[in-house]
Amino acid sequence: MKNAYILAILFAFAVLSVQAQKSNWEVPADKAERLSPATFTPENVKSGETIYNANCVSCHGNPGQKNFVPLNPEPGDPADAKFSMNLDGELLYKIQEGRGAMPSFKATLSTSQVWDVIAFIRTFHKDYAQEVAAEVIRSGLSGGKVAIQLVYNEAKHTIDALVTEVKPEEVKAISGADVKLFAKRYFGEAAIDEVKATNNDGKVSFSAPSDLPGDTAGNIELILKLVDEEAFGEVAQSAVLPVGKPTITHSLIEKRAMWGTVQKAPLWILFMYSGGVLAAWSVIFFIFFQLRQIYMAGKKDEETGVVREEI
């Protein structure tokens, strides 16, 4: 009987610990170990505070005041131990990726802006001592610079990119690098296709989005980005290519409609209205004209002395 109790308790613990682990936010080891390339300065902290107040405060509240929004799961106060126990890399990953109700800030904030936010949060962690990356190692490069060429292959209807590393003495193809293609839109950049890796010749090919509206000639500004910022730095290349659907835009008020202003009112309504006004005034004028004629006729009779008897 005793054993059974112990077993039951042990089982309960096991279940609970599994539950607890489930709510943990696992960060891939290589991402967790990421370090800021530079020591946090008061400028970083200040900029981080501004960014925090614009993007984070609405859920997480002011750090240290525990005035976060009571959601489930609760967002928590960034000054709490739950946050301070995170490595810098873990915080970076969680802010950039997001999960559930926590939105991803990958497209909103640049990596350096996220580091600024972390610098700000860290000012609330007492025992924190910053570890800085020894040096910024661009593991994908051997001292050169990335060059990207974007071409439209009309026959195959693909957008071909060539990613190379340019050094003074040679030009080397970058193989196996993840790249992503975007189309410039009014408020942001829309991703086209999935992330693709360059082949041994540094080449990668995306199918052209023929249904994506371009300008009147189908031109779209495309941007190719290298995904691995750590290995290559922030690299992007844009080019205007005729890959999209030629689009002629129409004004929403070019047609005459009932809801249009006077200039855009339907013709029948303009005719009906002006005709109506004209008809009403004509009737009024006609009556006045008739009255005048009766009056004149009476006057003429008076002058000539004609007396008409009533019938």
Next chain:
Amino acid sequence: MSEDQKKKFTSDEEYQKATRRDFMKKLGIIGGAAVAGSAALVAGMKFEDKKGKDGYIRAVNDDNELITVPKSEIKYLKPDFTELQRRGREGLKGRKWVMVINLAKCRNARKCVEACQSAHHLRPYEYHINTLKMQDGKETAPYYMPKPCQHCDNPPCTAVCPVNATFKRQDGIVLIDNERCIGCRFCIAACPYSARMFHWEQPKNHEEYMHHEEEYEELMHHGKINEAAELKAKIDYDIELNVPQKKGTISKCLFSADRLREGKMPYCVSACPNGVFYFGDENEDAVTNGTTKETVRLSKLLRDNAGYRLLPELGTQPRVYYLPPKNRLFDFPEESILPEDGHHS
């Protein structure tokens, strides 16, 4: 020196002294002027030198001619009232603004409401956008729904306006010109979405504007035209912002037409912390999330999530789409907000 003046002096010596003093005085004035003049000349030349080639800026004037202007001469002007009215009526060419509201993500944070009210000078109980508590039936779950003006492509409100105060632009926005509005409220009656509000009382910042008006009159009275012009630009009515608001006129959501012109998303869209709003151009088939700034294809978003519009049976063709409150991120606190009989009171 005239003969009369000469007589004042008793001796020749004194006369000599006086003329010398006069001469020195004149010399001083001329000399001073010469020094000042040459200094000005030198300063002017130095200024010309400093301007150099970089001191000029190339610009295109109203007649589409390329001109160069010295940078020091450039004044950045806020468009005046006439210009604000003209461009406000015209709208942005080649655009068809569209908004998508993802009901699954709204948790009634009301940041959109607050941002809107602060931008358009509204009191906490005056709404251009409001988050409503919704429940469609007794067996369905309640959810939150932000509701701005739907900017219909077939707007009943503009059809009934007797004075052309409310109108639709080429980019799809339905605006309201409170300089023309006579306060008849026909549009309020016509709008099936209850998107419009009426200023029954003096608007929020009324006193401040009255104060500025007085200040302006005073500056004009004292001939301080530059300061007056600067102040005027601050208090000029901006049709794309509908500020200053006016008592006895209508106000409503404007899709933040002033922000779109600058390439920024509407106040409500950018303020949302939960990624509820998408905003973009239908002509580009793309909308951008206000929180994550992620840009997606409009057609795909609507197709994948079964997007819908409010009261489609009326044929108003709204420019605001909703994504159903499926897999909600935030639960409604109550299980049901309907009374026992299942009907709203």
